[in-house]
Amino acid sequence: MEQTHSIKEKDFNKEIRDQVKYEVLQRVVLTGNYNINGSDIFRACLFIKDTGENFNALLINWLNKNCSHPLEEKHIELLLTRVSDSYNQYVEDELEYIIGKHIINLEAGSKGHEGLCKNRGGIIFMQVIRAEDNKSFIQKKSHTIVTDNKDGTGTVRRNIDAVSDRIWLDEEFSGNYGMAYKYKLKFANQLCQEGFVVEKGKDEYGHYLLFLNSNAFMNLHNKEERPHIPCGPAEMSLILAPEMIEGSDELVKGFKGSWPSFHEARIRIIEKSLKSMILEFYGGFLSHRVVRLFIEDIISQSYDQNCLENFEELTSLEFRKAETHMEVLLLNDYTTHRLPEGFDNSVFKNDPEFDTNTIEWVIEEYQNHGVISCEKLKMMVTIDEEQKREEEESFKKFLEECQKNPFSLDTWNNSINNAER
Numbered sequence: 528m529e530q531t532h533s534i535k536e537k538d539f540n541k542e543i544r545d546q547v548k549y550e551v552l553q554r555v556v557l558t559g560n561y562n563i564n565g566s567d568i569f570r571a572c573l574f575i576k577d578t579g580e581n582f583n584a585l586l587i588n589w590l591n592k593n594c595s596h597p598l599e600e601k602h603i604e605l606l607l608t609r610v611s612d613s614y615n616q617y618v619e620d621e622l623e624y625i626i627g628k629h630i631i632n633l634e635a636g637s638k639g640h641e642g643l644c645k646n647r648g649g650i651i652f653m654q655v656i657r658a659e660d661n662k663s664f665i666q667k668k669s670h671t672i673v674t675d676n677k678d679g680t681g682t683v684r685r686n687i688d689a690v691s692d693r694i695w696l697d698e699e700f701s702g703n704y705g706m707a708y709k710y711k712l713k714f715a716n717q718l719c720q721e722g723f724v725v726e727k728g729k730d731e732y733g734h735y736l737l738f739l740n741s742n743a744f745m746n747l748h749n750k751e752e753r754p755h756i757p758c759g760p761a762e763m764s765l766i767l768a769p770e771m772i773e774g775s776d777e778l779v780k781g782f783k784g785s786w787p788s789f790h791e792a793r794i795r796i797i798e799k800s801l802k803s804m805i806l807e808f809y810g811g812f813l814s815h816r817v818v819r820l821f822i823e824d825i826i827s828q829s830y831d832q833n834c835l836e837n838f839e840e841l842t843s844l845e846f847r848k849a850e851t852h853m854e855v856l857l858l859n860d861y862t863t864h865r866l867p868e869g870f871d872n873s874v875f876k877n878d879p880e881f882d883t884n885t886i887e888w889v890i891e892e893y894q895n896h897g898v899i900s901c902e903k904l905k906m907m908v909t910i911d912e913e914q915k916r917e918e919e920e921s922f923k924k925f926l927e928e929c930q931k932n933p934f935s936l937d938t939w940n941n942s943i944n945n946a947e948r
Contacts, residue, residue, distance in 0.1 A: 543582075546571075547568060547571045547572060550571030551568060551571045572586055650762050650763070650764045651700075651701060651702050651762070651763040651764070652760070652761075652762055653696050653697075653698075653700070653760070653761045653762070653763060654696060654697040654698075654759070654760055654761075655694055655695070655696060655756065655757070655758050655759060655760075655761050656695050656696065656697055656733070656758060657694075657695040657732060657758065658692055658693065658694045658695070658755070658756035658757070658758065659692070659693050660692060660693070660753075661688055661689070661691045661692060661693040661737055662689050662690075664693055664730075665688050665689065667686060667688070667689070668689055669686060669689065670685065670686050670689050670690060670744075670747060671683055671684065671685060671686055672684050672685075672686045673936060673939055675934060675935070675936050676934070678926065678929075678930070679926060679929035679930035679931075679932075679933040679934060680925075680926065680929045680934050681934035681936070681939065685744060687725055687739050687743075688725075688726075688737065690739065690740075690743040690744060690747060690753070691725060691726075691737040691738060691739045691740075691743070692737070692738045692740070692753075692756050693735050693736075693737055694735060694736050694737075694738055694756055695732050695733050695734065695735045696733070696734050696735070696736065697733075697734075698734060699727070699729070699734045700724065700727045700734065700736045702724065702763065702765065703724075703765075703768065704723075704724040704725065704726065704727050704736065705723070705724075705725065705784055706723050706725065706784055706785035706786070707768065707769055707779045707784055707785065707786065708723065708724065708765060708767070708768050709721065709722070709723055709741070709765070709766050709767035709768075709786075709847070710722065710723065710724060710763045710764065710765055710766065711763070711764050711766050712738065712761060712762075712763050713761065713762045713763075713764070714756075714757050714759065714760075714761050715757070715759045715760050715761070716757065718754075718757075720738075720740050720741075720754055720756075721740070721741045721766065722738055722739045722740040722741045722743070723738070723739045723741075724736050724737065724738055724739075725737045725738075725739050738756070740753060740754065765848070766847045766848050767786070767845075767846055767847055767848065771846070771848055771853065771904070772846060772853075772904045772905065772906050773903075773904070773905040773906065774905055774906040774907050774908070775846075775906045777906075777908045778816070778818060778906060778908045781816060781908065786846075787812060787813060787816075788811075788812040788843070789808060789811065789812065789813065789841050789843060789844035790811055790812045790841070790842055790843060791810065791811030791812060791840060791841070791842075792808045792809065792810055792811035792812065792813050792840070792841050792844065793808070793809055793810045793811070793839065793840055793841075794806055794807070794808060794835075794838050794839075794840075794841065794857075795807040795808075795809065796835065796836070797819070799835070801825065802823075802824060802825050803821075803822060803823050803824065803825060804822045804825070804835075804899075805819065805820070805821055805822070806819070806820045806822065807819050807820070808820065808841075808844065809911065811840075811841070814914070814918065815910055815911045815912075815914040815915035815918055816908055816909070816910060816911070817908070817909045817910070817911050818906060818907075818908055819906065819907045819908075819909070820855070820904065820905075820906055821904065821905035821906070821907070822855060822899055822901050822904060823901060823902060823903040823904070823905070824901055824902035824903055825899065825900070825901045826852055826900040826901055826902065827898075827899075827900045828897070828898070828899050828900075829897065829898050830895070830896070830897040831894065831895045831896045831897070832895045835857075835897060837895060838857055838859055838895065838897065839859075840859060841857060841858065841859055842858050842859050842860050842861060843856075843857075843858040843860075844856070844857055844858070845858070846904065849900070852900050852901060852902055853900070853901055853902070853903065853904050854898060854899065854900050854901075855897075855898070855899040855901070855904070856896070856897070856898055857895075857896065857897035857898075857899075858895075858896055858897075859893070859894075859895040859896075860892075860893065860894045860895070860896075861892075861893050862890060862891070862892050862893070863890070863891045863893065864888040864889070864890055864891075865888065865889050865891065866886065866888070866889070867886070867887055867888070867889050868889075870886070
């Protein structure tokens with residue numbers, strides 16, 4: 528540590544240097560991150576107590592030896608003042624926002640000024656300088672967007688812009704974006720979020736991207752606050768892309784550039800051995816498409832209910848790239864409600880106005896998860912022609928009914944307003 532970022536005795540006395548070492552090592556143990564760099568030393572300096580009158584000057588002297596841009600004493604004073612009246616998380620969230628680009632070059636091994644939004648070894652290193660709820664920057668703030676299709680039908684879709692975070696970076700985002708590319712976003716405090724970069728651009732504040740957390744709509748449904756985006760250094764690694772699964776581009780293309788939901792899809796086991804298997808997914812939200820998945824060079828398998836055969840239906844199917852391999856995640860989680868034991872259900876026939884809200888339902892939660900780790904995944908998508916014809920016939924009848932009583936935006940808006948009263 529001292530070879531790369533030396534805090535010499537002429538700058539700090541031995542007592543301070545020992546305190547810095549203690550703070551750095553304590554952070555290493557608590558976070559489990561054993562990559563020590565200049566930022567860690569700087570954070571440790573901020574928490575040193577009883578440092579003496581010239582501590583700020585000594586700290587600035589050390590910083591300016593490692594930064595390509597000059598740093599003024601007022602920056603350090605502002606940060607020290609805020610930290611003394613706050614708590615450790617503040618430094619994690621605001622350190623690099625206050626210092627800005629000055630702290631970038633304290634990263635271990637860096638030479639000269641270099642922006643962090645660089646793709647190295649599949650990981651994009653970024654510097655988050657600002658982050659806000661994107662809702663403040665759009666006109667359509669509703670979480671749903673309703674469209675009159677002018678054929679008697681209407682379309683209701685989720686407004687992802689209204690639940691995304693607008694993140695400003697010191698440089699333009701260098702990765703792919705869109706709903707086909709899923710990322711893992713890791714911050715300096717070791718907390719992570721997963722989601723999609725749905726847009727990138729430049730506004731009056733600089734380069735930005737829109738990040739949609741994978742759980743954003745679930746947080747909204749559960750009335751939970753969305754995790755915030757801290758300022759400072761961050762790493763973004765790609766965990767899902769069409770290029771990772773041979774043949775998956777056809778599936779993504781068929782769902783307008785997004786990975787489809789496998790909710791309510793069923794599994795058919797075509798072939799299965801210790802080293803490979805072929806699975807087929809059909810039905811549910813896949814509609815008339817049939818997805819055949821080739822899992823090759825299996826490394827390991829684990830199931831909550833002992834085996835793959837216990838998955839009759841899915842609530843979700845996910846693919847992701849781990850550090851050295853691919854993973855298939857099978858999930859079947861649902862909740863059931865049943866009548867309490869001894870309940871006389873004849874009341875439903877005898878009393879048409881019986882209030883079902885008075886029933887103390889027995890709630891049972893079911894959970895079954897499975898993880899298959901492997902070296903390679905391939906995919907083939909086909910069309911169930913019979914299912915497709917049935918869907919087309921069903922939609923044709925639906926369209927005829929809608930044209931008798933066509934959809935109206937005014938009627939929709941009125942019903943929403945009445946429901947909110």
